[in-house]
Amino acid sequence: MKRKLLFALGAFFIFTIAALAQTKVSGVVYDNANQPLPYVNVYFKGTNEGTITDENGKYYLESKNTYTDLTITFVGFAPKEVHLEKNVNYNMKVTLAEANELKEVVLYSGKTSKKNNPAIDILRKIWERRRKNGLNMFKQYEYDKYEKVEFDLNTVDSAMMKSRLFKGMEFIFDQVDTSNVTGKTYLPIFINEALSKVYGDNVASKKKEKVSANKTSGFDNNQQILAFIKDLYAQYDIYNNYLKFFDKDFVSPLSRTGINVYNYVLADSSYIENKWCYNIVFYPRRKGELTFKGNFWVNDTTFAIKKIAMSASKSANINWVKDIYIEQDFDVLNDSVFLLKRDHMMSDFALNKKETSKGVYGKRTTLFRDYVFDKKKPEEFYAADVNFNDESIYGKSDEFWDENRFESLNKDEKGVYKMLDTLKTVPKFKRMYTLVGTLSSGYYQMDHFDYGPIFSTVGYNVIEGLRLRTGGRTYFGQNDPWRIEGYTAYGFKDNQFKYGISGKWMVDKKNRIILAGGNRRDIEQIGVSLTATNDVLGRSFASSSLFSSGSNNQLTSINFSTFSAEIEPVKNLVLRTSFNYRTLKSADPQLFSLDYWLDPLDHSKGTNGFTKQYEYGFMIDYTPKRRTIGYGVERSDVDYNYARLFLNYSQGIKGIFGSDFDYQKLQFYYRQPVLVGGFGRLFTTFEAGKIFGTVPLGLMGVVPGNQSYFLIENTYNLLDYYEFVTDEYVSVHLEHNFNGRLFSRIPGLRNLNLREIIGIKGIYGNVSQKNIDLNASNLVYRSPEDIYWEYHAGVGNIFKVLRIDAAWRGNYLSMPGASKFTVKASFGFFF
Template identity: 70%
Template structure:
């Protein structure tokens, strides 16, 4: 293997640059003599790079130090320790040490010219454009050593190490474990601000659905434009070195100038002014007339406040179409995912290579062309032959990449590997697959509340594949305190795949906490955290026995616009002797009824622009929740239908909008409003959602108990901003902890009509937030990378009986 690696790359070098006091020299230039091949050392002075050419001398330089030339042997030169001495004489050189000056700096003068021309370069110069794109995504286990290869885990699977290789970026050994290739046609219209990608072919190396993997990858490695002020990776906004705000977070040095493809270019080195911010280090070459970027590389600072990612490395190369047009021709990105940022820690490389060609300009398309198909799936896209790929790849696979397909096909026949893969699938999905049936979700097996006591639940679903057009699912549960069996059954059938027309029928008999969300739902199998959590504060006995039957129709006529209508019939009664849903049935308040029977027609329109999903079946997985959501619902209660008790109309509106605010984190804004027309009892009333758990729950109020406030008309507004560590990164002693600061405020105003107060016989004192109830919170996230703690304070209604004025809430999650 060592001999083979030398034949691939002729010269490899790696090591560390230090000064005379044994301190690392960060951001020093390291390159092969008489070449443009090199890198910049990281914060710890470490470096590694390689070349297909033979070089005999390594040059190491940094402003304020004497340049060193290190002789090299052929092949691999590892663990070099290079000591730089402080310089004594400098000729005709402006020295930038530490933080470079923002004034009289030629590099910044060039940067301003780049800003002035950035909208006049590349694809921005044309009204419309079209090009072909080849995209290759690969995942590799890295830092492979002999102890790892000899582990008992791999007994019987030793053949996988035949494909081991060495990274040209880090010098670490790696083992390819996954590859996905795509061929696409890309169309864009700068006037209409439209863009469309048409997938022509996809080849997947054995795991999961090809297009599903592709969707996940596109979110993980989102497209970016280096000329933008901020570059989004892993849901974080990194400051671009070409940003107009770059001079506040980067140091810039004009390092060199040379001809590249017969174009005179300047070389500018940049590196962060401060640690722990979302920044890069690297260099770029820029043309001296168009001020367009010819080459650029970006390497994320290891101290950047991002979890589970040890390295991010990007290379982009631009082609010269004519004297004035520079177009991106190759984009390479590599990430090192690891539980630890220590140099020796093992992890997984994620690589994406994009190559574009065959540009065509100024051929307009109508709006219908850019309309995204709702549920497109073409089996031929995923069934191209090996001969097709050999003829149509924009660049060939190397020997190890070609071996991935064969290796993974072989792996899936190994029983031990199947067990490992199945375990990972169970932990990821929450279901245990048994033939064509999935048991689960296993995380809902146990729960607790004051009515049911300890609750156990078992359930499952049919599962023939990720794109099933029909599905049956259900569960049964038992409470050891009330000694009652509960259940839920639901069937769904997608009768039209193009417009996602889905019919559903379900029934649920269970115990539920009503009023944990302002926006109501007829989800048959849903269950709130309030009635299923293992731990809660205060009494949790205001639960309702519900028997709900729904018949539903759903369609998606336009991508991410969903229309639903369903008929539901429910009976509601108290599940506890300590809680009542009683109401008066006459004006004299002499007759009382304890059970509500209600038939209802519900119409819903929901729009979720930029939502990304995986799969084309009746059930789809969402990639993330960072998209806007608009929800409008109209419900009509029908008295007399199936002996129903009430006539009413209910209108509800919900709007949630996440906004990335440059390098200052993300703001979530949520607005809800609703009104009930007609008389309704407590069981059908709007309840302001409280939170008696010890955990943070979205769109609930941390200082309210269940049923503290009720309302038949309401409006609420929530703001929460996550700074992503922007403030803590400026505090010396907090900087290394990579904590993230969160602040928020939420409020609700509402009222109850006199008619609804009059029919109430439950004994509950109807209180509504007529004078605005509000609370605020501040939190610290990313504690040990998984824990967030919020501190909440009550802002109004401080004199209410048993009012909680302060609370601490926690939440867990894995976030980049």
């Protein structure tokens, strides 16, 4: 009996050791001159488990299995095998000797040739077959998907653990582990899991995903964090020419333009799961470009990718992201079809790209299984839900997840759910969380009331002098079906209180039928946008900026009331009707006049400087491919890289509530971001409008000037307020951001990660004689009949947050007081 017990204990001990066995290796690879070698292949001998050294020759490799030898290869150097003395071997120094003799395959080092290169010959075969591989081989498809997203604090060391910042929260460090990609210690702080079914129709070019379960730990009610995570969820196809990560378009190593930015080397060939495959290594031709380094295995007959591993070049022109690592594995179906089985992406977010800098890992792992093909669905099946939110998706039990997730959570992932539930009860953590949430959203949350926006608290203009504002909104969660918002402000020069209040109520969630109304009494700089807005609480930067160039005394006192109803019958298509009433008068008639003649043909009847106007409006707003979060009365955009078409019709009716004028206004706005083949992004904006009828200055179309020191979208940098007035106009803005593509080719600039921007703006407009005759203000109407235009050039990403533009006026140079040149800036946090 004792012998059996001893044998059982011994077997258990051996099994436990085997189960826990791991091999971890890190170090640097050098050449004979003791210089680090980048992009070197490092593999466990006899396996496909490996990695590639970074730009500094460093590598980290980890496996759940036990291995005793490494194989290290690099083009132009003799292969080397290194024996591992133990399971964990850190800081190993390996020196490769240059090859004395090259056999069989031509090897390349440095920049590889585009001619007579077997790797590029294989790449051309991939291009030919990329639309004939995988899911593209079938008319329809469907599959099950499991996705796991996790955020971790990384580079957790003893100094961090002892920091006063974590005093009282030391228990969180019980979850510390080591990354199998970078070898750094990390602490899980967030995890999200989702199960879904994906359907696609290649004939109709349709795709739909139905989420069946979702589970989140930690900050599940923070809109900003959820928006950030949603962007991390962005799907990509390695066969596409460009892969979008964090609003940047990286050139795919499988791109048809890849040979212009990558070096390719045929490094090896081997059987993988009974399939003969070639191994191709790729690395950037130049620093500073949005590229990757890595390798892939490709089948020799179908030229489908079997496995790919790649990481973004550390010199890539992207902010706040130190590393991006991607791994994809494909299964072989019916001996010839390669289907995605596993997709893993890891990002290292940090303030800088130093090796020792602390930051946050963002990791997404997606698993795919149970593929079904050629099962057609009706066309209406793929119609996008306008506003579907099933709360039961988020309430699945732990038992459900244990049975249905595709792979088990490790101990750290299991622990993060409990750890974060405990952490949210710690007062110190709640204070830190509130501070971060306030800075990111601009609102300070107090139970179900948000105070803010705090960044609008202080302002200044000529009429009000110093202006203080306080306000807030109701907030029960991101899916609130109603919301009330209001503010009050006081000017210390005019000694007047102003206020605004608005409310929104979603009466139908499925079609997003929303009723809204409100009233505002305030002082405004009108005419800062060509396209009208009826946002009752909207306030332009021009109305209360602390600093402005030129005179800012042409302000208007407004009393504006509105009621609207909108519906979203189709995803991202909004129809709205509104009823508005406003009164307008000059905030200071001594400085600025809105007067008009009571009878343009008989001036003896005098003037009126007080306009009363009722207006009915109808609007169509279409934003294809817009992505949002939240299902409530207000939603947050994930990003702004979507097209927008906006059509607005409004009609003023004389006599209603004492309204003064009859007229019709028609306005059209179109904005389209365009990816220009790896040379950055072009943003095009087109606006056109016309007023039918006779109206005074307060209701005219004013070409938006910019008298601030900052860049403001859709304004003209060299124009003052009211410099041009129109009742019909056509405006075009073109701005191209090269994202550092040009600077990356200039020595001395490529390491600064600057980004170049160029643009041109132009507008044509006219004023009818009837409107000129009606004008009795001290402003002489002038319209851009000869097409006013200006152009600008700028440098962005200065210190990662600053953009500076120089702008020049193209014509109307002889106008009195005309600004011919200016420099403006803007701040922002962008990847």
